[in-house]
Amino acid sequence: MTSEWNPRLVAFFCNWCTYTAADLAGVSRLKYASNVRVIRLMCSGRVDPQFILDALAKGADGVLIGGCHPSDCHYVEGNYKCLRRFQLLKRMLSDMGIEEGRVRLEWISAAEGEKVKTVINEMTATIKQLGPLGMPAKFEEWDKEMEHFAAAVHAQEAQKAPCAEHAQLQETAHV
Amino acid sequence: MDATKKQDVRIGFYICHCGSNIAAMVDCPAVARYVEKLPGVVLSRDYKYMCSDPGQELIQKDIKEHQLDRVVVASCSPLLHEHTFRAAVEAGGLNPFFFHMVNIREHDSWVHTNKVEATEKAKALAHAAIQRVAKHKSLEVKKVPIHPDVLVVGGGIAGIHAAMTMANAGKKVYLVEREPSIGGHMAKFDKTFPTLDCAACILTPKMSEVGSHPNITLLTYSEVAKMDGYVGNYTVTVKRKPRYVIEDQCTGCQECIANCVYKEPKFHDEFNEGLGKRKPVYIPFPQATPQVVAIDPKVCLNFRNGVLTDKCKKSCVTACGEKKAIDFTQQETVQDIKVGTIIVTTGFKTFDAKRVPQYGYGKFPNVYTALEIERLVNASGPTAGHVVMRDGREPKSIGIIHCVGSRDKKTNRWCSRVCCMYSMKLAHLLKEHTGAEIYSFYIDMRTPGKGYEEFYDKLLEEGVHFIRGRVGEVTDWAMSPEEEGKLVIRVEDTLAGYVRRIPFDMVVLATGMEPQADAQDVRRMFNMSCGSEGFFLERHPKLAPVSTFTEGIFIAGACQGPRDIPDTVAQAGAAAAEALALIDKGHIEQEPNTAFILDDECCGCKSCIPLCPYTAITFDESKKKATINEALCKGCGTCVAACPSGSIVQNLFDDEEIFSEIDGVLAHD
Amino acid sequence: MEITRTIKYEADRVKGFGDEVRSVPGCEQLQSCIQCGTCSGVCPLSIYMDYSPRQVMALVRSDFKNEVLRSHTIWLCASCYSCTVECPRQIRITDIMYELKQRAIHEGIYPKKFAIPVLAKEFYKMAYKYGRVTENVLAATMFLKTNWLAALGMWRLGLGLLKRGRFPLKVESIKRRDELDRMMRTVDRLNIDALHDEKKKITSHRVEAAT
């Protein structure tokens, strides 16, 4: 394997358009970066923002959502619903310091095998430049900070507070 | 090991080599070894062809011998073989939904070039499936009854054949056609290749059979406006355009035409490609089905700009007399039809030759399209089969240019498949009719069909000149005396190796086939997909060539891609058979991927209700909770993702399953 | 009549030539040529060519470098771009012709005393030196270098131009020639074609070896 760092991409593809397009890319033997892991859903409308956050939290460096083109959704307008949620989520992600190129929503029809290839390759290149996201490590760090903080408060309080209060505080810190 | 006990599942994992399709890029035994160590896995195998009978039997045997209660197969796309393996699992005695499939062919071995990376990817995907399948639940396949009636959209040869097949099998068929008569493009053709039997002779008996078949309801001059419902239970709204003639009362006597205030036909005749003329009241062609006239409000004197003025003396109405078939007050009507399956046979459009300006169509009157020539050589055509040009002369030399609007990245990049053959047919007919010298300019001669190459041989023997070269331009300026007053084709004779200028009286453009102009609208209406060129996309190019991605909707003929009459008819038969298979089963098995509400958790916020495009979610006022009508739910999962309290669950795609899948794909480095 | 052998052996090919041309920006589409002959059909000069443009495409693709670079075809191309706009595979044939001309001049294997490459070179020199081109001076140079007899045939035209005030007697030049000079030297220094030139050198050795 190459020593170069390879980003990890999780993709949520709708069954009717994008997953089929990815199948078409396969049948056409197009070649794209191997670091994408596709999860099939029936519709991009099924993509819960929690899926995206969960993927990032568990170590994905980027998330791609693929749905049918506007007005082509197999379920009439699940893709619009997805788009609406995606807009909200984007704001939240930027507040969390997650760069824009890491989470992408793309409309890819069943005929666009070529687009699957270009989008995945583009995203891989973008994320390679951005570098690892490292959310698990960040979470660990945040946990540690919290523990430190708790411990500090604990220690402070322990010095001046009586025992009963201490016990109560400890409980709060753990919540 | 601890986890195995805790989860209490016994998973069997199988990875397929697919010959060398997968094994060449993924180290299958290595993946099997990796999966073997995962929690819950009791057995992990690699095998050459999992979809083969021995492969399926292997699963069944293992389920029994090893008391497996979950199965994962890593092979091709679930869109291809999920069904196969679910059936195998069921045959092995398990609920078919205790199965999950991993796509390591289309999504892995075929698209990657580094074996190590591809193997790692396969491991990650397999890991995810193992974690996911542990959470799978036992589900029941939902059976819904199927409406036995069928709708066929488009009355060309494909629609006619599909409708006849279904009707003969005893099904009630609605055949909707946009034009006043069925027949489509084939009705315009003179003869058919390679047998040279006359198109009308073989088509018109079928047309009249359609017209009189007790099981067929023919809706001409009509268009489908809307489709609702799902497989087995579609409701289709058909718009019926006013033809200003009451179909049931018209006997086709055509007295009205003879007595129209216009004594001479003078309006553009669509059926004859504008080479002939018709009156405002007309029957498209002698064998039209139904034998019912139509009135064109754009040119009828009783209308002005399509609006009824009642200014004409209406000699047609007088001529119709007692039959009272003419009704100028007719309005567009809509009609709802309930059917279980739909066959879409909307056909093609011929390429607009004006888009290749260098060939001079529309500029030089003696440049014709192939379809115009079909009418010109036809005995019932505008010239009664005499080949005379627009200037009244009979051509002494004719050049036929192939691939006009085909194999050209600037217009249409595909090969239209029929042009080589029909060009040769026209060459033969033109030679027969005029005795002219005929040149055929082709890029590559494509004759892959029964008797087609023999037809090419015949044409060579007849002395038609075949020149391999795509024509550069057709011009009307002369370099030498013999070119004066002629159309000059400039071409490289690539086989002789010379650039040539050849003068002709007549030039024929073999225009290619394109998707109908409104193919995208039709596609949306029937929830289908289009390929990049705009033809309707079949479910699988080899294994499901007449199915679409929407269950119960089939396609046949040139709406799916350019093809000739034999292939179209074969496909139409196939589509009818597929529809019959579905109907005769009596019910549809639906994927149990519907959503349901956890009553205990629903807080009654109603946010899910407006999201459902099928109005499957309603609010139960007594319980103050939402409920989902399972029969209406199609399983998109949009409400599930939106529920703020997490109280909606989608079968087969519940949160737990997807989270474990996410966890799984990222678990492996 | 002299009979010559026309068969081509593998040794006649300069392997890699086709790939090399195709790697130049603008020439990539060459590979998708279907040999339909549209280019020759629309080319106003194809009637004088030894190889038709279509054949040139085939020859390049099959690595027949010597045949292509020696052909008259590439020099007969008047850059009217008809082939480029008509090609059903959107091959930029005119640009490929330019690429072949450059290679022929670079390797000096164009037909000697053939006026067109000489004009191209003289044009280049003049533009390089003065920043502008004075056509009549250029033409005179060209004729002197190729066929001075033909120059005599042109005296009437020259005289006509002179009478009509269209024959400037002094060579036009820009004011800040140094600017252009500096820019050109920068290009030479950067020599983006460094690698390219390496390749050209190697292949030209091969040409010599083959001839």
Place this chain on the structure above:
Amino acid sequence: MTTYSYFPGCSLKGIGRAYEESLLPVFQALDVKLEELEDWNCCGATAYMAVDEVKACVMASRNLAMAEKLGHKEMIAPCSACYLVLNKTKHYLHESPAVRGVIEKALADVNLTYNGNTPVRHPLDVMVRDIGLDEIKKRVKRPLTGLKVAAYYGCQIVRPYATFDDQYNPTTMDRLLEALGCTLVPFPLKTRCCGASLTGTLPEPGLLCSKIILAEAIKRGADVIATVCPLCQFNLDGYHDKIAAKWNDCRIPTVYFTQLMGLAFGLDERQLGLHRGFVAMKPWSAQPAAAAVPA
């Protein structure tokens, strides 16, 4: 008053003097200012491209960069070859970042930058699409009624970048000349090659190209051929003796469209450089003034 940068190109200072001599007063009459690019150099030209494409691009980009610096929104290039080479360079720089990098460095040496701005326009395009036929009609003092013209566009303003007109049947010049009162003869060879530099280098092929165009214009009944390019004008006008010697006499005057505009605007014929042609157009001023100035 609108101002355009103006890139004359070498030919307009030499064999194509008449083009500039008519172009400038016509624009002036239309209240459009042209500011000549100071110290412009050869566009890079097609012959140059045959030797070294990158260097040809360097030459073109010096002009493009200087035009950007001059600051007018657009630049006019009347010679078809200049028009094409400048536009082609723009495309090339856009397509190929590698070449663009080199050229940016070369420009930086002489304190120039290129940002991809300043479109290069042909005067024909500017006349019809920017100024407009109505405005042109207003300036017509002596309509060219009865003058039968073959509008000849040549190759390089419609190919390969057909930016302002149809590449098969361009009509911009036809409409413009019609506005001047001319009668346009149907001319199928509007965009056929004139032979370009081949006329000088390989007489037979080059001259045949010109001859075909001349013969067809005569056959179609034209009094005069209107052109938009100095090389086309030279080829169609300069070789009549040779063409007559080789084939047959095809004498017909070939003028610039701007010369016809000047005539219609009532400008002095001598000033428009009409005397510079080999086959002279019949002096228009000698003709009886046809229909009066349109009201």
